[in-house]
Amino acid sequence: MDVEQLRVTVYRIFAGTGRAPSAEDLMRELDAPRSQVDEGLRALAAARHLALDARGSITMAHPFSAVPLGFSVMGATTLWWGGCAWDSFALPHLLDDADPALVATRCPACDTPHVWDVTRQTPPPGDQVAHFLVPAAHMWDDVVHTCGHQRIFCSQPCVDAWLKRTGNAPGYVLDLPTLWRLASRWYEGRLDHGYIRREPAAAADYLRSVGLTGPFWGT
Structure with missing residues (x-):
């Protein structure tokens, strides 16, 4: 085959x-x-x-999920589970049917619902923040766990409250424009023949290009 x-x-x-x-x-x-x-x-x-x-x-x-992990993404004719914040924001950039996409979730700390129109043109407005729990070097150790812990919160205080309640160590916090930039070109070409996943050096270059640097990202 x-x-x-x-x-x-x-x-x-x-x-x-x-x-x-x-x-x-x-x-x-x-x-x-x-x-x-x-x-x-x-x-x-x-x-x-x-x-x-x-x-x-x-x-x-990726960016598709067969199981619910906190997000839904509605396009013009199709509804997908969003595997995580990263993948949910990536779908509009990958699929014509999902530009724009209605991305919905709930804050893991206080259960407040959030929804955004995500397009290829500009980041959606909002003061919410994404928190990524697992550092880049370990994201594939248990990728479902990793994706289930890339969530969007109302604010930094909600992140802090969730970390205190769950006993997790702080990960990395992104604002919505940074999340949107991260998602925008990460999966380019994935639906086409000949797609090649980024090697570590190329992945690090991409992460730096969208403003993500430091030990969490390995850059």
């Missing part, structure tokens, strides 16, 4: 339907046996193109 064709098929089904394709979906789309589909998915997971659960089903194919 052509693993690159499998990757593109996974992403395009996720983009078009808002849900992760099952092994049966992929077998039908690619006219391939289950053994080849499963082997291809494991290869893509090893290369960090997607994350699988214990049964081998697709959990995440």
